[in-house]
Amino acid sequence: MGATCYEEIDFESAGSPGGLNYGWRRMEGFHAFNRDEPGLCNQPRLSPPGLTLPIAEYSHRQGTAVTGGYVYRGREHSELSGIYFYGDFTTGRIWGLQQAEPGKWARYQMLDTSHYISSFGEDENGELYVVAFGGYVYKIVR
Numbered sequence: 636m637g638a639t640c641y642e643e644i645d646f647e648s649a650g651s652p653g654g655l656n657y658g659w660r661r662m663e664g665f666h667a668f669n670r671d672e673p674g675l676c677n678q679p680r681l682s683p684p685g686l687t688l689p690i691a692e693y694s695h696r697q698g699t700a701v702t703g704g705y706v707y708r709g710r711e712h713s714e715l716s717g718i719y720f721y722g723d724f725t726t727g728r729i730w731g732l733q734q735a736e737p738g739k740w741a742r743y744q745m746l747d748t749s750h751y752i753s754s755f756g757e758d759e760n761g762e763l764y765v766v767a768f769g770g771y772v773y774k775i776v777r
Contacts, residue, residue: 639663639668639695640663640664640666640694640695641663641664641665641666641692641693641694641695642664642692642693642695642698642699642700642701642723643657643663643664643689643691643692643701644689644690644691644692644701644703644719644721644732645657645687645689645690646689646690655687656685656686656687657686657687657688657689658683658686658687658688661683661686662683662686662688664689664692664693665688665689665692690732690740691732691740691742693723693730693742697723697726697728698723698724698725698726698728699723699724699725699726700723700724700725701721701722701723701724702721702722702723702724702752702753702754702755703721703755704719704720704721704722704755704763705719705720705755705756705757705763706718706719706720707719707720707761707763707775708757708761709760709761709762709763710760710761711760711762711776712776712777714777715731715775715777717733717734718731718732718733718743718745719731719732719733720745720755720763720775721755722752722755722765723752724751724752724753724768725751726747727747727748727749727750727751727752728744728746728747728748729744729745729746729747729748729752729765729775730742730743730744730745731743731745745775746775748765748767750765750767750768750771750773751767751768751769752765752766752767752768753766753767753768754766756772762774762775763775
């Protein structure tokens with residue numbers, strides 16, 4: 636989710652009590668959000684107390700509308716196990732996020748498609764699918 640300059644990916648672990656404050660309307664990704672000048676992209680700063688920062692962000696130079704996805708848990712492509720797949724509606728790019736160590740995430744561009752990514756899906760075997768605007772469904776393969 637983003638507003639004017641950055642899209643962000645947030646994470647809440649299973650078993651978490653929920654209700655974390657991601658700072659929406661105060662932060663945009665790792666940046667302070669300027670309500671008076673929404674197009675002004677501020678420099679990164681430490682989050683105000685009580686806010687949970689995202690695990691990743693990307694600027695609107697890379698895309699403009701994040702589409703959340705799923706963690707790969709399938710068996711067909713074991714090298715993708717544990718990678719969180721998400722995309723950008725307007726660019727068709729698909730990224731993967733993987734926890735490198737506690738609190739540290741690595742982001743990789745997995746695919747660059749010509750599709751408007753509207754959703755992701757998962758089958759009973761943990762294999763992932765991309766849903767493109769217009770109802771087209773594509774299986775993610777390596």
